[in-house]
Amino acid sequence: MSRSVKKGPYIDVKLLKKIEGKTPEQAGVIKTWARSSMIPPEFVGFTFGVHNGRKHIDVFVTEDMIGHRLGEFSPSRTFYKHGGKMQKELEQRKREAEIAAAKAARASADSKK
Numbered sequence: 001m002s003r004s005v006k007k008g009p010y011i012d013v014k015l016l017k018k019i020e021g022k023t024p025e026q027a028g029v030i031k032t033w034a035r036s037s038m039i040p041p042e043f044v045g046f047t048f049g050v051h052n053g054r055k056h057i058d059v060f061v062t063e064d065m066i067g068h069r070l071g072e073f074s075p076s077r078t079f080y081k082h083g084g085k086m087q088k089e090l091e092q093r094k095r096e097a098e099i100a101a102a103k104a105a106r107a108s109a110d111s112k113k
Contacts (some may be wrong), residue, residue: 009067012037019046031056034070050074 004011012034019027024045032047044063049056050070057074065073081087 001087009038009040010036015048016042019034019043029056029058032070035074037070039068039070041066052076092104 012032015030015032015034018030019042024047027046029047029049032053034050035050039061041063043061044066045061045105047058047060048070050059050073051057052074059070059073095110
């Protein structure tokens with residue numbers, strides 16, 4: 001953990017005020033830009049709209065998330081795939097293997113009739 005133990009965990013005060021005295025049903029989705037805020041036990045059951053730089057991603061907080069940061073559950077980068085000639089060849093082989101498997105399954109189903 002990068003934050004000093006004597007300082008304690010960083011929890012955004014504004015988020016604590018937003019959930020203070022409310023139930024998860026009353027609060028609805030709480031929009032926030034505080035991606036670096038840690039998740040304390042008080043946040044369990046609430047849904048936060050964590051900003052990823054472009055839009056707010058809904059994050060429903062469970063017990064497993066306690067101690068993690070809100071930003072960990074709202075990815076800010078989209079991975080599509082690695083490209084290039086080799087990747088195209090691998091995808092083509094995969095498609096051919098799927099077609100061959102489908103033909104074999106169809107042939108075995110026809111022979112059983």
